[in-house]
Amino acid sequence: MRESFAKKLAFQLKPGNLLAHLVLLGIGLVLLYPLVFMILAGFFTKTEFTTTVLGLLPFPEAPTMRNFLVLFYGSAESAIQKYFVNSGYRTLYNTFWALLTSLLAGYVFARLRFKGKDQLFLILLGTQMIPGTIALIPTYLEFARWPFAGGNDIFTGGTGILNTWWVYFIGGPSINIMGAFLVKQSIEKVPYELDEAAKVDGAGTIRIIFQILLPLQLPIMAFIAITTALGTWNDFATPFFYTSSDALQTLPAAITRLSSAAASPGAVPNWPLIITLGLGMTIPALLIFFFFQKYIVQGLANTGIKG
């Protein structure tokens, strides 16, 4: 046992391997540096932060947990818990729909045969190349003119669904194109005989999808869940553009608001608060990543893009 450990250690310390260790670790630490800085800065009070000359690794004279506690208890400046809860709801909701639509659409494009299937799929994938910014203002207008909502008669009169929860809910059932692409690639690797056998046993389409194919798609579903969850969690655009009331804000939108206030001339950015919110966003994202990270690799390996 001990000997084999020594052997292993010697192997790791061979010049080539040692160099690889040094490069991966060295650059890895540089990549981590902004996050380390953020965590260290989180221990500063507002006044100490602005008066200290910040070194590469700033350690506060009088470290405070206040910024971290604010994440749980909120503060006068910012209703952080509310942002947290809103971000969380949005993330769960979008993840659920992304999984459902990707699975169903992926099944259709992988297994069913109908005219125009390839063309339809190609068009859907092609739309992913269009910059999303183009749709922001038209979407705004559409939300504002949404029929019979927010005091609208048919099309005008009120504010539509702007600044309501519908802004977050409404996107759910629409098809998740990237997810459908990944599930399609993954289902195509499952032998079709499995479907046939299930059909002979009298399984309908729903049972084939959810009982036969779904259990085999778990890695790619986990991958879609992680990417959607992180994407929604980090999304600043939807709340930033389509809502204004404080009750509807999410963490990234709150940071965006603080930072655009900071961009106006003469304003002193409230860095500790920005950093606290940043930590509040980053830590759950890191937890999601650490718990599910093996699925990221597995999911990628299952999509067939590896050739």
Added chain:
Amino acid sequence: MNDRKAVETAPLHLPVKSASTQSSLKKFAVRHKDALIAAAILSPMILWWLVLSGFPTMFGFFLGFFEWVGIADSPKFVWFDNYVRFFQDPLYYEALWRSIWLGGLVTSITLIAGFGAALLMNMPLFGKGVYRSIWYIPAVTSTVATTQIFNLLLDTNNGVINNFLKSIGKEPIVWQYSVFWGVFWIVVYSVWKGVGGAALIWLAGLQSVDVSLYEAAEIDGAGRWGKLWNVTLPGLKPIATYIVITSLIGAIQIYEQVLFMTNGGPYGKTEVLVFRIYRDAFWDFNMGMAGASSLIMAVVVFVGTVFYYRWSTNSDRSNTIKIKGGPKS
């Protein structure tokens, strides 16, 4: 309401069953069973997608043919004036050109660095899973939060980097006044965020290369570099096509880091086209130019993707998998 719509249509075989009483309908249903199921599953999703993404996008393109400045104003149809202006006004064609070379630069640095890292991570090292995680962490953080940290590091008066420069006796730099440094930090930020993901995809590719090919190469007397050149690289071709296309599509549409880090400055010299579109749409309310620019951006991305795909599949047909279109990263 919308939720119900999707759920109601979910019992997919219903149309087939209800037709079973009439024989001709039944025949139709049996013959087109797949198409009917597909329609039942897809139509609500795609309809919903059309309402929420398709229609607004088309409307945006449509607005490219109008002069419409300010929401209160009424749109005026101007044919191709916006497109003519795009190619005459340096504000726009320079932003497009900047998008292209910046996207190319970010993609090449990210992919080359990521490939190097993947080669190292593929070695039998102790704790390589930890390295993989560390490198990937920046990718899961939020752009809004981490750009603010970068801004803090780059602060003129009390930024960490300037403090460091002062401590080694160099003059502090006002990063925000320099085009070069603006672009430099945008590239650094983008690479910082992207390199771990690129390494992960390259790694998946490296691990899928057929091991027996390495053994065969060894028998033929190939060294480490010989194996890399003759086995690994050709084996990675399909994944290279995928990763180059997706990274380029993503990198050419970079705008968040520009928005949060340089805000296009100084003097608009770090504006990229998607940032310009954002600016037109939200600050200047110039929907006509925003629509025209978006269409041009989409065409550039599409043509670029098709050309790259053609080129990369033509140079070695047998080795390339089919990738239809390009996913957004």
